[in-house]
Amino acid sequence: MQQELKKSSCDTIAPSVENTDRRNFLKELIAGAIALAVQPVHAAQNQPSIRFLRPPGSLPEKEFASQCIHCGQCSAVCPNRCIRYFGLENGFASMDTPYIIPREKACILCMKCGDICPSGAIQPIKRALEPIISKVRMGKAVVDRQLCLSWQGKTCGVCYRACPLADVAIRVGLLEQPHVLDKCVGCGLCERSCIQLPQAIRIIPDYG
């Protein structure tokens, strides 16, 4: 009898408040769990701050991550020793995947890595001007005119001379001032050779 009373009083005083609270709480909990679970995938697809320069002929980042089998052959065939591998610093998905730091060693566009890649993450591209321009999308060079010697009035032009696609990817104007053209593939030889410290020309990786 007492119990019944208690129950009824509870109902009248706070009609199912506790119930909805709990339901909301559970909802939030589940939503939070799902958000947490989905997060790594989401983060891997959408990293505006972390960008890495992949070897020439690489697929767009998401496809690259799913195709690459982390075998390490692209570096084993690179004659310039420019391809290195991530550890765990960018998360699990990019562990042991290849990247290039152009300031230390830039790609010389020999296209051997695409030929040897067994997984299709790096597509084979013929080593000739036309296929390289149309298919390689590593990134694009950007000139910082505040740092660039030529733009500051001291004739330099080193980046133009380092470029393997000179006059196609980069052009120089008055005082050898560099202008990067649309056909730049992002190999990074300009960034590697820039005599300014820090470099006045940088590759912004393409995330296609």
Added chain:
Amino acid sequence: MVFAMLILLPYIYVYQTFLESHAYDLLADSEKQLYDIMEALTQPFVGSDPENELDAIKGTTWSGNFFGFMISDPLAGLGQFAAGLSLHPPLLMAILIPVLLTLLFGRFYCGWICPAIFLYELNTNIRMMLKRMGLRVGSKGINLNLKYYVLAFGVLLSGFFGTVFFASIYPPAIIGRELFYAIALGGFGSGLVFFILTLLFDLLVARRGFCRYLCPGGALYSLLGRYRVLRIQRIVAECNDCAKCNAVCELGLDPLNDGFGQECNNCTACIAICPTDALEFKFQIKDVAAQGPGHLGKKYLYPSAEDQAAQVE
């Protein structure tokens, strides 16, 4: 041998980059030494264009390139399929030969090609030494089917992360990569930590525990080799029940009672140690059911009437 090859290949690669740079004079003394050694080693095999001809053999047992043929671990194909739901056709071709061989010969990769096995067997020896010193080494029996769950879990994780997850938990892939990192690029990657953990697992939990209970590659090969043609069999007439085969079996199988099954990796340790040559390879699709105690042993225990007569004389 595979292990030696995996050490040699990165050195060949470094030599190739030295060749490519055409600057012998600018090399440091140690680099010059390496250059000379590698030149002497490779001279007989290459012609006029060594820096490109030495590309003929590249890669590791995870995925390699041998004279234009690409060969990959079936697990790499499975991982790629799980990660992106598509399989690159050349990769499919590359895994075809290993898959066919496994269908015929079973889990032979684990016993003959896996580069990690060299270290795991050394680890078993360390285990024995520790045991002799009186330290306790674990020998837990876990369900052998655990590795199939690891395989399934890896497939799920590959799909979830959108990356080939197996590459970071599969010892042969790790060993190949880490040796290359250490020799050619300098420094180790993070896979090494995982590999050391597996060594510790073997040392402290179960003998060859990783291969037997956890390895996803071993699981895949065991599944593929379920109906293999080549099997080890016990000739019951020759067997004397000495049980040396059971003691020597790295994978903890039971050759004495005809217990080979899909787990056997054809390592032939039991064949080598058998004092009466009672174990041999046979082409057969199914294992023979348990045949009971060996007949030779019976002869020892209960000498026949003729033997007794001979002894009396």
